[in-house]
Amino acid sequence: MRFFLLLSFLYAPIYAQDVYPKDFFRSPLDIPLQLSGNFGELRSNHFHAGFDFRTQQKEGFNVYASGDGYVSRIKISPYGYGKAIYIDHPNGFTTVYGHLKMGSAAIEKYIQENQYKQESFEVELFPKPGEISVLKGDVIAISGNTGGSEGPHLHFEIRDTKSEKIINPLFFGFDKIILDNKKPVLQTLLVYPIDANSEVNTVKTPLMVDVRLMEDGTYLAEKITAFGRVGFGISAYDQCDYSPGKNGVYKVENFVNGQLSYGYEFNTFAFDESRYINALIDYPRFRKTGQRVQRLFRKQPTDFSLIKTDETQGAILVEPNMNKISRLEISDFYGNNIVINIPIEYAMPTATAEPEIKPAGYLVSAIKDANLEKGNFSVFIPAKTFYEDVYMNFDVDGNVMTFGNDDIPVHTNFSVSIEDKTIPESEREKTFIASVSGSRLVYNSTKYKNGKFTCYTKNLGGFKLAKDNDAPKITSPKKIEGKTIKDGNLSFVISDALSGIKEYKGYLNGHWVLFEYDYKSRRITHWFSTDDFAVDGRNELKLVVTDNVGNSAIFETYFFRSQTP
Missing domain, CATH: 2.60.220.30 (Chondroitinase Ac; Chain A, domain 3)
Known part of the structure; x- marks a missing residue:
């Protein structure tokens, strides 16, 4: 019985990977896929939840439904994913498409109807099953640069519909579309004295460790002399074929004398786990240098499900008469990997060690x-x-x-x-x-x-x-009062010096009209259409912008417009 349970445990990850359909989903773009960000990549306060596909530094590409299903959620926000569409599929998975410029004609009509109904640019909608059905390959949107995007691209995710856990898209056949024959690259290897009485190479502060390439393709680190509990940290990246981006690594494991001490691989995780990135990395070092070093130890257990460790929590106890070998393996999803062997030798603590400073606070x-x-x-x-x-x-x-x-x-x-x-x-x-x-x-x-x-x-x-007693500011990039507007839009910059913008509303001839908000440029824009209450001749415009403590600014003007061809 014990043997059967052991086999079940060993083969469970392999079986779990096989349950994902390999040919159900297609590419959401019809251009060659290049990654500017991969699953689990280290970002500010979160792990990246999907793929970022490059769109040749421009907007406007068709975005396709990756499989049959129905639009189950639409979220429009100036932040985060910007304009995002969610599709539930009959196989129990949900695909997510973010930073969109706009939906397809039918979806965009549905969005704007609800924006006018709620009198808000920001909306979150949950269409019922069958209300907006799509087939694999249908155009659902146009790629863009909305929300927190730092450049035109498509954010793409696959989630478990029921649990909402995010899953690495490579499990779904995208490993056949996005090729990777390159090994990960180690940038930095650090060794840490974990406790106040621990030492590494006679010092009590983290040290960089030199490594050299061996004939067999592995790396050998310089010998570590230590006393007490020590641990390692790395910065590394991976690259795909035909793509210059330096992306995150998929799997990291540290073995001490042949036994797994600490490791993780980015298969799937829950959204509420994403902030555990700040427990994984050397956070003080990141704040000071901007470098994200992944620590291969932790001082106290956390609830982060991706971490696999023994009772040592990745700390290596270096004692007299007991030398150790640490074998660090960094791998990508395709099995390309690098191995770094690190010899660790006991050394007596230095007699000149500085007295322990008691922490304050x-x-x-x-x-x-x-x-x-x-x-x-x-x-x-x-x-x-x-x-x-x-x-x-x-x-x-x-x-x-x-x-x-x-x-x-x-x-x-x-x-x-x-x-x-x-x-x-x-x-x-x-x-x-x-x-x-x-x-x-x-x-x-x-x-x-x-x-x-x-x-x-x-x-x-x-x-x-x-x-905060000061009202927000509303400025127009160009004078429009009394002018005939021939452009297809009206645009204004809104700002608040202290508490920040809470809401804004635009009225055209007394009717609420949609202004889209881009927080990166602080710009709100109204795009003229045939049913937006604009009339031939004189039009009255009113903007009301309110900050987070209730101060409001009102901007009123008029302009002329001719809609006659």
Whole structure:
């Protein structure tokens, strides 16, 4: 029985990979597929959830349904995926298409009808099964550059419809379309002394390790002399054939004396796990240098499902009379890999080691709630806000409270509260808790109750009460008042110096009309159509822009338009 269970465990990953259909989905584009981002790639505060397909640095390519199904969700936002379409398929999977310029004619009509019904550019729609059915190969959209996109491309995902877990598209036959015969590339290898009394090569700070290529194709690292618990970190990338992009690596494993110590591979993960990237990487190093080094150890366990480790959590204990060999393997989905062998030898701790410096601040547990109070300031930290126990500075200087710094990764929101009963009721709506960054104040959504202002945030640092009495600004790139508009659109720039834009509304001849918002350029644009309430002759335009604390700016003008051919 024990033998059968062992075989079941060993073969489970292979079987799981075989259940994915290999020929159900087609390419969502009809141009050669080149990746500018792959599944699991390390991004700011998240793992990349799909593929980014290059679109030759331009918008306007047809986007096709990858399989039969129906449009189950449409989300239009200035942020994130921008304009995105979700298709549920009868085989239990959902495909996602993001950063679109617009939907196909029928889908775009459905979107705009609902935008006018809700009087909002931002909408999230859930069509019923059969309401917008599609066949494999139908054009569903035009590629674009909307939302948080940094350049024209198509974001593409495959999810499990029921669990909503994201799955690597290479399991679905895309490995036959996107070719990769290149090995991953190791950029940096680091060794870390994990504990305060650990040493590596006589020092207590992380060190870069040199490696050299051997005749058999493996790499040999310089010998590590150490005392106590040590661990490794890497930065690496992978490339596909015919594509210049440096993408993330698929699989990393570290074996110590032949036994798996720590590893992960990007097959599938849940959305609420994505922020665990900040536990995987050397976060302080990233904040200081911009380099994302993936640590192959952790000081405390987390709930991140991709990590596979033994009881050591990837830490290597170096003791007298016990030398070790670490074998690091970095692989792509196609089996191309590099192997780095790292000899580790025990060394006595140096007699000249500096005395241990006791950490300052308050010890905050990673697994227990904590509450800190000082004067009229308080911070509540729920369990699992941090990835490991951490000493946090908590100080009040005048009207500014400081809690932690941006070298410490935060997983979930904690709350900041400031009590001030002296602020009159007439000013409370304009008052909020601001994050302090030098001389800059950053708005946090704030609630007031019983004399106390409270916000929820993942940002550490300084906090203070601030007030915003200034209305947003509305500017027109060109003068339109009294002019005859021949262009196909009207465009304005909207901005707010402190609390930020909450909403905007445009009215043409007294009717709400759609203005699309691009936060990257701070521009709102109305595209003229035959049914947008514009008339031949004089047209009255009104814009109302409101910030997050209720200040509003109103812009009114008139223009002439001739729609007669």
